[in-house]
Amino acid sequence: MKKTARILVLAMIASLMTVVAGVAPSSAAPGKLTENFNMSELVNPFNWYASSSGSGDAHPCLSALNSSLSINLSGETVLPGCTGVTDLQGAGALFLTTANGNQAATMLYNRALPTAAGLDISFFQAQYGGTGADGISFFVKNGENNDLTVGIPGGGLGYKGIHGALFGVGFDSYGNWKNSSQKDIACAGNSVGEVAKTLIVRGPDKSASKDGSSGFCILPGGMAFTDGVIGAEYFGTPSNTRAQAARPVRILVDPSNLVNPKIRIYMWKTGSLTQDPTTAPIQLVVDQPAEYIAATSMKFGFSASTGGADDNHAIWGLQIAPQVTELSPTVHIVPDNSTVNAGAAAVYSYKFYKNAAHTIEFGATELTYSNPVCTSSYSAATNYTTFPTTLPITCTAANVAMHNVVATDTAVLTINRGTPSIAPATNTISGNANKAITATAGYTSRNFLNAAGVQYTISPALPTGLTINATTGVISGTPTSISSATYTVTGTSGAESASASLTINIAAPVTFAYTIAFDKGSGTSGTLATQTGNAETSVALSLFSTSTMIKPGYKFIGWLGSNSIAYTDGQVISLTGPINLTLTAEWTKSTYAYDISFYPNGGTGTMVKITGTNSSVTLPGNSFTRDGYTFVGWKDDSSTAYSDSQTLTLSQSTTLILQAQWVQGKVPLISPATTTISAVAGTPMTPTVGFTATNFTGxxxxxxxxxLPVGLSFNTATGSISGTPTTAKPVAVHIVTATSATESATAKVDVVISAVLTFPYAISFVANGGTGTMAGQTGLGSSVKLSNNTFTRAAFTFAGWKDDAGIAYTDGQTLALAATTSLALHAQWTASGAGGGADNLTDKIISISPAKGYANDEITITGEFNHVITSITVDGLLLPANSWKQDKTTVKFAAPGHAVGVVDIKLSTGLLPELTGQKFEYLALKQLEKEIGISGILCLGTFDKACPSKPGAAQPVSFKVGSNALSTKSIKILKSWQLEKAKSIIVYGYASKAGSKALNDKLTKKRAAEVGAWVKKNWPGLSIKTVGLGTKVNRLCKAFDNKCAMIKIVSLKK
Structure with a gap:
């Protein structure tokens, strides 16, 4: 007797209940036997029997099963995991042999099936990876023959020699299946000699005692075409993967009681197992041998063999069903009555019967089936108040191979009242002193007659700071001290009560260690002490004013952390774990107003005074003259001397009145009189321009x-300085002396050697369809070596990295850093053909909508997408990862910024061919105005300290220099545009490619928001959207191309 128990999940709800209608046996669909062999387990392992001969790796074996494990089969045989072949779950196969010589293996379905029902069998088979021998056979033997002897290896394909064999279909790569040898020597018409790449059907065991000693002759008409040869394209090669060598096969065996029943074999080079047999390029129809027709039952199996040469022989995707439904036996699934106490798990039982009267049960080993699902509307969480309560039990969803299934009976579940209880019966609260605990879930009461009236108490008293809600039992609060104890929670309603155990562990306050180091960055000198310690919630950064860091001509503006996060001076950092940070000072040039006038002091001529705002100013070359005198520099009112063309570093607002200084006669001079050389240790410097000597006679x-510092050289003929300094040095004054036979003159040279420039970097790695994890890289340096890839992707080979801009990087590449660097690197993959099973899925594009439009329009590409889209390019521009949405029929993404014109769009899955052929046309502005009613495109030039050049004539309006406020002229022009007449406006911030991308991205978002805020303040009723475009192509403000940051306002008509 077979009786199986299934436990209902406590939270089962009534919506899961299924009522199964009665189905007559004659019309019920018989269960299909599906054994894909692609997992680490079998559906019905005890219906299979494995046998083998020969040496080499264990065979047969499952490639999705770990090689250290095995599955128990019938007859005390086992099916191990394959050695040297490892596939993922769902992508494996049954390997009959590995690529080792003189092997034979059989996988027999050792459960008799009626021959009168016929068979419909389909499967994938692959022969590859070795030296091309020998082949695979599908065979059928008499169902009453219980001998389990394996067939002979080599040309016998593991079929010749099987006791009680009825017929065998051989897919022979090497050529000895057709050849007469051993068991079939007596067969008439069998060839002598090798014939490779054949499909041939051999007949039954002809021995009197059915011991496999003779017979196995080629059946009349049993050869594909005239000689059995189907060609090498139906077999794999030594270099093929299993997926490349996969060949789908379908075999139909007529019911044996038909007139002139046939065996029909269909084979394809590629495709699925559900193809129309009439489309098969290989079709072979053979009369069934008399021995098969006479047999009442049969068993089927697969064999394969190798000899002096070898191959991997694999099958997977097996499906087998009867051809005649009416002859399939019927299984009746009947649930049993059951009883449960409310709140407990309900155990449901069912049985299999052979007859509608439910009097004859199936034996435990008679069926191949998946367990039925038994359900009821019962829920252990429901507070039942009427007892006993009865509910129906229904079983459904079983699949019994080769049988019809009828499940029409309903059993009764009786629910009795259980003992009052509260849940959870045990619970633990853990926390830390001075930190609020996570409030617990409320208690659930069961089997109380008055469940709504349950009140909760706790004993002993809770730790100080914690409370219990008497109605729900929720415990919350902030404990104030360390404690550990066990408590009893009691739920009471009238005379009934129930209790639960609660453990509360309150540990010492959690503190986190912090180490925060400070680096002067490009500063010239100074330090700030490292902060170390432990704190519970936060730590405040040391104030910069307590440091000694300086950078002449610059002011401190904040910190950049080694985690690529910016911090302000004195910022309070929240602690959620230990931190170890290095903060690098960020500087910006200090700018001051200057007003410098020039007077000839006895000379003649004029010089215009210079004014402005900057961090430094270079004096113009002297243009005054004085007969009989030589100009030797300048002096201010305090007699401070300045040389001609000297660069002054400004540390405050500066007003100077400079008087020309003269020496009578021709005085030997060299210029420039003062110069500064800045170089970087380890980096070749640009050679300086030599000195110019005047008024020398020789x-x-x-x-x-x-x-000079080590590494620098001095040219005595020209005074030029060049070379590669080796060590950082502070500013040092050097005196250059020009000498002739009778004259000399000097000039001052300030030399400063900076340390190697270092920059913060943050690099993350994205699997892009692969699996695994890779830690990001952060730090500070002049270069960084990329971590080696550790991602993997089945059936793909890693091919490097690409960033969001589409720039390629090699694995382990060393990047030279010239600025703060933040990269997201996406793994690139190429299909390698490896992996389990035949990937017969394809992708294709059907249409694109819209075919014309503008930047930021949503583009929808319709088609069939069975693989993940790993990248999209528009006119060669790689879209950022994960910026599109995909399902089975559509891919959607926003059109990136682009100039007017037609562009190509390419989708890639990492497989070939790529999905191309779609085009999108970016329309001109006049078309945009016509289609969506734009009333105006208004452009506003901007610039500030970040801009490498002042605004030109094409930029009529600017932000105030060095501030975030709109200039008076900007406001005047904005008002003149009468934006209040628009329905809505979009404010775009845009920047040219001058300057760093990161700066322009930040700048354009900020500028757009500033203009949007001003407009909103003046016209509150307007609908306003602000967008920062960074350095994307701006096709609507052509006049400002290649200038600095700017604003574009698009206004829509009311």
Missing amino acids: AVTYSIAPV
Whole structure:
């Protein structure tokens, strides 16, 4: 007797209940036997029997099963995991042999099936990876023959020699299946000699005792075409993967009681197992042998063999069903009555019967089936108040192979009242002193006659700071001290009560260690002490004013962390775990107003005074003259001397009145009189321009003192300095002396050697369809070596990285850093053909909508997408990862910014071919005005300290220099545009490619928001959207191309 128990999930609800209508046996669909062999387990392992001969790896074996494991089969045989072949779950196969010589293996379905029902069998088979021998056979033997002897290897394909064999279909790669040898020597018409790449059907065991000693002759008409040869394209190659060698096969065996019953074999080069047999390029129809017609039952199986040569022989995707429904036996699934106490799990039982009267049960080993699902509207969480309560039990959804299934009976579940209880019966609260605990879930009461009236108490008293809600039992609050104890929670309603155990563990306050180091960055000197310690919730950064860091001509504006996060001076950082940060000072040039006038002091001529705002100013070259005198520099009112063309570093607002200084006669001079050389340690410097000597009467040579830093050289003929400094040095004053036979003159050279420039970097890695994890890279340096890839992707080979801009990087590449760098690197993959099963899925594009439009329009590409889209390019521009949405029939994404014109769109899945052929046309502005009613495109030029050049004539309006406020002229022009007449406006911030991308992205978002805020303040009724475009192509403000940041306002008509 077979009786199986299934436990209902406590939270089962009534919507899961299924009522199964009665189905007559003659019309019920018989269950199909499906054994894909692609997982690490079998559906019905005890219906299979495995046998083998020969050496090499264990065979047969499952490639999706770990090689250290095995599955128990019938007859005390086992099916191990394959050695050297590992596939993912759902992508495996049954390997009959591996690529080792002189093997034979059989996988027999050891459960007799009626021959009168016929068979419909389909499966994938692959032969590959070795030296091309020998082949695979599908066979049928008499169902009453219980001998389990495996067939002979080599040309016998593991079929010749099977006891009680009825017929075998051989897919022979090497050529000895057709050849007469051993068991079939007596067969007439069998060839002598090898014939490779054949499909041939051999007949039954002809021995008197059915011991497999003779017979196995080729059946009349049993050869495909005239000689059995179907060609090499129906077999794999030594270099093929299993997926490439996969060949779908379908075999139909007529019911044996038909007149002139046939065996029909269909084979394809590619495709699925559900193809129309009439489309098969290989079709072979053979009369059934008399022995098969005479047999009342049969068993089927697969064999394969190797000899002196070998191959991997694999099958998967097996499906087998009877051809005649009416002859399939019927299984009746009948649930049993059951009883449960409310609140407990309900155990449901069912039985299988052979007859409608439910008097004859199936034996435990008679069926191949998946368990039925037994359901009821019962829920252990329901508070039943009427007892006993009865509910129906219904079983459905079983699939019994080769049988019809009828499930019409309903059993009764009786629910009795259980003991009052509250849940959870045990619980633990953990927390820390001085930190609020996570409030617990409320208690649930069951089997109380008055469930709504249950009140909750706790004993002993809760730790100080915690409370219990008497109605719900929820415990919450902030404990104030360390404690650990067990409590009893009691729910009471009238005379009834129930209790539960609660453990509360309150640990010491959680503190987190922090180490925060400060780096001066490009500052010239100074330090700020490292902060270390422990804190519960936060730590405040040391104030910059307590440091000694300086950078002449610059002011401190904040910190950039080694985690690529910006911090302000004195910021309070929240702690959720230990931190170890290095903060690098960020500087910006200090700018001051200057007003400098020039007077000839006895000379003649004019010089215009210079004014402006900057961090430094270079004096213009002297243009005054004085007969009989030589100009030797300037002095201000305090007699401070300045050289001609000297660069002044400004530390405050500066007003100077400079008087020309003269020496009578021709005084030997060299210029420039003062110069500064800045170089970086380890980096070749640009050679300086040599000195110019004037008023010398003879040849001039140059010398310098003190000696230049190591690595720099001095040209005595020109005074030029060049070379590669080796070590950072602070500013040092050097004197250059020009000497002739009778004259000399000097000039001052300030030399400063900076350390190697370092920049913060943050690099993340994206699997892009692969699996696994890779830690990001952050830090500070002049270069960074990319981590080696550890992502994997089945059937693909890693091919490097690409960032969001489509720039490619190699694995482990070293990047030289010239600025703060933030990258998201996406793994690139190429299909390798590896993996389990035949991937017969294809992708195609049907249409694109719209075919014309503008930047930011949503583009929808319709088609069939069975694989993940891993990248999209528009006119060669790689869209950012995950910026599109995909389902089975559509891919949607926003059109990126682009100039007017037609562009190509390409979708990639990592497989070939790529999905191309779709075009999108970016329309001109006049078309946009016509279609959506734009009343105006208004452009506003901007600039500030970040801009590398001042605004030109094409930029009539600007932000105030060095501030975030709109200039008076900007406001005047904005008002003149009468935006209040629009329905809505969109404010776009845009920047040219001048300057860093990160700065322009930040700048354009900020500028758009500033203009949008001003407009909203003046016209509150307007609908306003602001967008920062960064350095994307701006096709609507052509006049401002290649200038600095700007604003574009699109206004829509009311």
